[in-house]
Amino acid sequence: MDVSQRNGHPCQNDLGYCYNGKCPTLTKQCVDFNGPDTRVAPDYCFDNNLLWNFFAYCKYENGVNVACDPQDVKCGMLYCKA
Numbered sequence: 001m002d003v004s005q006r007n008g009h010p011c012q013n014d015l016g017y018c019y020n021g022k023c024p025t026l027t028k029q030c031v032d033f034n035g036p037d038t039r040v041a042p043d044y045c046f047d048n049n050l051l052w053n054f055f056a057y058c059k060y061e062n063g064v065n066v067a068c069d070p071q072d073v074k075c076g077m078l079y080c081k082a
Helices: 026-034 043-050 070-075
Strands: 059-061 064-066
Touching: 043 070
Parallel strands: none
Antiparallel strands: 059 064
């Protein structure tokens, strides 16, 4: 049975969140972008998304980069390591 969940619903044992019918995980995104030997960077790297600078932010709104809220820190820039 094919069941679709709303965007933002946890999936894959809480490793990802539904988005437009898919379940992207940080690990899969790192591997897709950088190759099979890539892993998700340590949690402290994602703290950059709290800063609202040119590269690290959660959304772009009215011409301005908007920092992530602490609970959404992994929704901004993706940090991976080789």
